[in-house]
Amino acid sequence: MNDTGEAPALRPHARPTLRQVAAEAGVSLKTASRVLNGHPHVTEATAARVRQASDRLGFRLNRIARELRSGATSTSVGLIISDLANPFYARLARGAERVLRDAGLQLITTSTDEDPDQERSLVDELLERRVRALLLVPSGDDHGYLENEGRRTPVVFLDRPPVHLGADTVLVDSRAGAALAVEHLLAAGHRRIGFLGDLSRLATHRERMAGFAGAMAAAGVTGWERYVRSDSHDMASARLRTAELLALDPPPTALFTTNNLNTAGALRALVGRADPPALIGFDDFDLADVLGVTVIGHDPEKMGRIAADMVLSRLGGDSSDARCVILPTRLVPRGSGERPPR
Amino acid sequence: MNDTGEAPALRPHARPTLRQVAAEAGVSLKTASRVLNGHPHVTEATAARVRQASDRLGFRLNRIARELRSGATSTSVGLIISDLANPFYARLARGAERVLRDAGLQLITTSTDEDPDQERSLVDELLERRVRALLLVPSGDDHGYLENEGRRTPVVFLDRPPVHLGADTVLVDSRAGAALAVEHLLAAGHRRIGFLGDLSRLATHRERMAGFAGAMAAAGVTGWERYVRSDSHDMASARLRTAELLALDPPPTALFTTNNLNTAGALRALVGRADPPALIGFDDFDLADVLGVTVIGHDPEKMGRIAADMVLSRLGGDSSDARCVILPTRLVPRGSGERPPR
DNA sequence: TTGAAAGCGCTAACAC
DNA sequence: GTGTTAGCGCTTTCAA
Numbered sequence: 001m002n003d004t005g006e007a008p009a010l011r012p013h014a015r016p017t018l019r020q021v022a023a024e025a026g027v028s029l030k031t032a033s034r035v036l037n038g039h040p041h042v043t044e045a046t047a048a049r050v051r052q053a054s055d056r057l058g059f060r061l062n063r064i065a066r067e068l069r070s071g072a073t074s075t076s077v078g079l080i081i082s083d084l085a086n087p088f089y090a091r092l093a094r095g096a097e098r099v100l101r102d103a104g105l106q107l108i109t110t111s112t113d114e115d116p117d118q119e120r121s122l123v124d125e126l127l128e129r130r131v132r133a134l135l136l137v138p139s140g141d142d143h144g145y146l147e148n149e150g151r152r153t154p155v156v157f158l159d160r161p162p163v164h165l166g167a168d169t170v171l172v173d174s175r176a177g178a179a180l181a182v183e184h185l186l187a188a189g190h191r192r193i194g195f196l197g198d199l200s201r202l203a204t205h206r207e208r209m210a211g212f213a214g215a216m217a218a219a220g221v222t223g224w225e226r227y228v229r230s231d232s233h234d235m236a237s238a239r240l241r242t243a244e245l246l247a248l249d250p251p252p253t254a255l256f257t258t259n260n261l262n263t264a265g266a267l268r269a270l271v272g273r274a275d276p277p278a279l280i281g282f283d284d285f286d287l288a289d290v291l292g293v294t295v296i297g298h299d300p301e302k303m304g305r306i307a308a309d310m311v312l313s314r315l316g317g318d319s320s321d322a323r324c325v326i327l328p329t330r331l332v333p334r335g336s337g338e339r340p341p342r
Numbered sequence: 343m344n345d346t347g348e349a350p351a352l353r354p355h356a357r358p359t360l361r362q363v364a365a366e367a368g369v370s371l372k373t374a375s376r377v378l379n380g381h382p383h384v385t386e387a388t389a390a391r392v393r394q395a396s397d398r399l400g401f402r403l404n405r406i407a408r409e410l411r412s413g414a415t416s417t418s419v420g421l422i423i424s425d426l427a428n429p430f431y432a433r434l435a436r437g438a439e440r441v442l443r444d445a446g447l448q449l450i451t452t453s454t455d456e457d458p459d460q461e462r463s464l465v466d467e468l469l470e471r472r473v474r475a476l477l478l479v480p481s482g483d484d485h486g487y488l489e490n491e492g493r494r495t496p497v498v499f500l501d502r503p504p505v506h507l508g509a510d511t512v513l514v515d516s517r518a519g520a521a522l523a524v525e526h527l528l529a530a531g532h533r534r535i536g537f538l539g540d541l542s543r544l545a546t547h548r549e550r551m552a553g554f555a556g557a558m559a560a561a562g563v564t565g566w567e568r569y570v571r572s573d574s575h576d577m578a579s580a581r582l583r584t585a586e587l588l589a590l591d592p593p594p595t596a597l598f599t600t601n602n603l604n605t606a607g608a609l610r611a612l613v614g615r616a617d618p619p620a621l622i623g624f625d626d627f628d629l630a631d632v633l634g635v636t637v638i639g640h641d642p643e644k645m646g647r648i649a650a651d652m653v654l655s656r657l658g659g660d661s662s663d664a665r666c667v668i669l670p671t672r673l674v675p676r677g678s679g680e681r682p683p684r
Numbered sequence: 685t686t687g688a689a690a691g692c693g694c695t696a697a698c699a700c
Numbered sequence: 701g702t703g704t705t706a707g708c709g710c711t712t713t714c715a716a
Contacts, residue, residue, distance in 0.1 A: 015494060017709055028687045033711065041685055058490050063470045064416060065709035068406045069692050076450070084439065085643075087628075090432040097426065097453060106467070108418070109451050111439060125448070128405045148400050152357060267632045286429075287629055290609045301427075359693055370703045375695065383701055407693035411708050 016057040025053035036061060067130075076106045077311060078126035079135040082114045088260055088283055088300050089137065092158060095304025096135055103312055105132060114199070114233065116140035127153060133311040135304075138162065141201060154314035156307045160203045161324070168314070169324040170307045174204050174282075177296040177329035178211025178256070181280040184294075184331055185254045186219045190278060190341045193221075194245040194252035196238055196262045197230040205230065208258040208282060227252045238265020246277070253341035254278035260285045263293065278339040284332065294337025298329045358399040367395035378403060409472075418448045419653060420468035421477040424456045430602055430625055430642050431479065434500060437646025438477055445654055447474060456541070456575065458482035469495060475653040477646075480504065483543060496656035498649045502545045503666070510656070511666040512649045516546050516624075519638040519671035520553025520598070523622040526636075526673055527596045528561045532620060532683045535563075536587040536594035538580055538604045539572040547572065550600045550624060569594045580607020588619070595683035596620035602627045605635065620681040626674065636679025640671045 022032035027050060034042050035050040036059075042050075053059075067074050077100055081089040097107045108126065112118040119139045123146070126134060133154040143165040146155055150167055157169040185193055195212050198205045209230075216224045226248070229241040238261060245252055246269070254277050257263040263281030270276040281288075284297035306325055331337075364374035369388060376384050377392040378401075384392075395401075409416050419442055423431040439449045450468065454460040461481045465488070468476060475496040485507040488497055492509055499511040527535055537554050540547045551572075558566045568590070571583040580603060587594055588611070596619050599605040605623030612618040623630075626639035648667055673679075 019709075029709095030687060030711085031685085034686090037711090043685070046685085060466070060469050062410075062472060062709055064406055064410050064472055065692090066711070067692095068404075068410050068694085069709080069711045071692080074406060083436070085429070085432045085436045087427070087429060087432070090427045090429070093451075094425070094427045094453065097451075101452070106450060106452065106471075108448060109435075109439075110443070110448065111436065124402070127402050129448075130404060130406055152400075264629060264632075267629065271632055285629075286627070287606060287609065287633065290606075290613055291629065291633065361693075371693095372695080372704080373702055376702090379695090385701065388701080404693055407708090408695070409708095410710085411693080411695045413708080 015062070016059045018059070018061070021050065021053050021057055021059045024057060025050045073132060074130045075104060076108050076129070076131050077133045077135065077308075078122075078129070078131040079107050079109045080112060080119060080122050080126070081109065081137045082112050082139060084109065084111050086260070087285060091300040092137075092304040095301035096308040097304075099305050099308035099312070103308075112139045114139045120145065123149075132315055135307050135311065143167070154311055156310050156314075158303060158307050166322045168307075168310045168322050170303050170310070170327065171324065172204075172298045172303065172327045173329050174207035175211035175214070177282060177298070178208040178258070179215040180211075180329060180331050181256050181282070181296050181337070182212050182215035183219075184280065184333075184337055185256070185278060186215065186221070188254075188278065188338065188340055190254040191221055192227060192250060192252040192254070192341075193224065194227040194242075194255040194277070195224075195229065196232060196241055196245075196255060196257040196266060197228070198259055198262065199233050200230045205258060212256060232262060232265065235261055235265040235268065238262040239269045240265075242266040242269035246273075252277055254337075254339075255280075257281045259283050263295070267291065267293070275342055276336075276339070278337055278341070280331075280337040282329075288332075289334060292335035294334045295332050296329045297332045298327055303327060357404070358401045360401070360403070363392065363395050363399055363401045366399060367392045415474060416472045417446060418450050418471070418473050419475045419477065419650075420464075420471070420473040421449050421451045422454060422461060422464050422468070423451065423479045424454050424481060426451065426453050428602070429627060433642040434479075434646040437643035438650040439646075441647050441650035441654070445650075454481045456481045462487065465491075474657060477649050477653065485509070496653055498652050498656075500645060500649050508664045510649075510652045510664050512645050512652070512669065513666065514546075514640045514645065514669045515671050516549035517553035517556070519624055519640070520550040520600070521557040522553075522671060522673050523598050523624070523638050523679070524554050524557035525561075526675075526679055527598070527620060527622065528557065528563070530596075530620070530680065530682055532596040533563055534569060534592060534594040534596070534683075535566065536569040536584075536597040536619070537566075537571065538574060538583055538587075538597060538599040538608060539570070540601055540604065541575050542572045547600060554598060574604060574607065577603055577607040577610065580604040581611045582607075584608040584611035588615075594619055596679075596681075597622075599623045601625050605637070609633065609635070617684055618678075618681070620679055620683070622673075622679040624671075630674075631676060634677035636676045637674050638671045639674045640669055645669060 018032050019029055022029045032050050035047045093109050100107050110122050116139050135156050137159045141163050143162040146165055155167050157167055161169050232238045232241050257266045260283040280294045282296045284295045288295055360374050361371055364371045374392050377389045435451050442449050452464050458481050477498050479500045480502050483505050485504040488507055497509050499509055503511050574580045574583050597608055599608045602625040622636045624638045626637045630637055
């Protein structure tokens, strides 16, 4: 029971416990627990007393204790992406969050800044927190370290496949998307097509490169290697590389940029040019319609939703083999990709 | 000790405990704990044995148990925003995450979709998780319910001030920013200036409205109420409202849009018009430079960082009165705001 | 319908 | 340098 009639001083983190609520209400610990968890078999009168005591004390159930007692597992899921402020990942996170929230799970989102070491330490940290599952946009190039973990904690890879590990994966069809873009440009008569790529070590880059190269080869175009620039992972360097490409002689008559950041960089380099090359970008983005930028569009939010669904299915007991879902892309013509070669 | 020499079946969530590691290494629980937490006073030989046992068993410390034992407080901080996919909030989240991560805290980010009920239930949930602090972009219009919580768990409000509650707050100078925009337009000779506002119940809206009205009044302009449209919280309705404004007779010669979504909507409505009105938008955004859109810029990432710093200072014991930081805005002229009246 | 006792996995306090 | 004991706040038996 309360030792004095006065309200206790509210020191930070000095929260009342269930035991104190029970004492205040004059019932046992277990009864108080039942009431505050909405379990049956309690008289309404008793329940009311407990609730009053709880409110009076400003009580809140401690989920940490609850989770420890009931299995030492949390009710959260970890999401590791490279950068929260990239709209692509922000959308992906939103899709995942909504599905998980409806299932009573909370999403803990963290960013690696594309650093493989950071990836490992975040994975460690989240596993220590006993997240129920992990959603991972990998930066590293070896995920063998998850081999044993995967049997205990479901792991779903997003946007990029795992290396040296079999695990559920959701990807976008990078190769086909890139081919789509190039074929569109080739059909309009372009032959000198610039390629602006992300970090070469990323699987998405390699696939988009492969799609590009394949389509060029199929059309019998040679010498395209001259117009390839890779490893630009931010707008500034994309802008620079674009300027480089346009300074070549002869310059490319079209550009294919392999993600939203590179597209944004290229657009900046093209501002104010009288005769801009045609441009198609991988990833749709805000205001691409206003800018009239033709893109290879897909649905990052759906990617997040599907990954979250996979997690839920694994948590529901599905122990079938690892699956890989590949989401389709589509060409969204808006003008920039339809400019003819000069 | 191990009951058999064989590896145990890896059932999901059947993780080894510290006790098992200790047994496997032939040391006490406490010694194992010391080693795996990097505490001193352990022989290197003993430490090595423990680490080997830990690796062999695939052990990972259970933070849930640790946190329960040491104060029943987690090492995470909750962030409640309205929409992760809005670049403004994504940037804010990134700023906060970086500061907190450096302090060893993890950020749990959740979205309310601007629903006050959702806000309350997310606050409840995060407090049950015993987050160390709460960063809140409020949707509700009464935060009295946090009165007592605030003494136990630091709460910092972002972007919008608390109502019926004193609490640390970080805002952007909405009123001054709006005035800046309007004065810029007035100076260029505009008199009929359209105003495209967000939900009227939001403080940011009201402040920007006040800044707008004040600047108009100071310039002796009357009849501007006709060109005000509020409560548009998505691009589609912003676009519609812009079209409405432009259909008035006489139409406005300039527009002031009060946030990034409204600016995007207005831009869509202006596409293809031969004689677009001047346009200034509150909030900077990606590619605004390419589009030549004049904006009232500020720094959302900094807002996140400052809020996180406030949290850290409160957690460090600072119990001074609630503070309010107001971040400055600046006019970034890029062309659209410099179009003369027709 | 209610309660008493045990214990989740770990760390803090205090031996030795 | 290492071990023993107690207990964080809750839920889960099991008994009344």
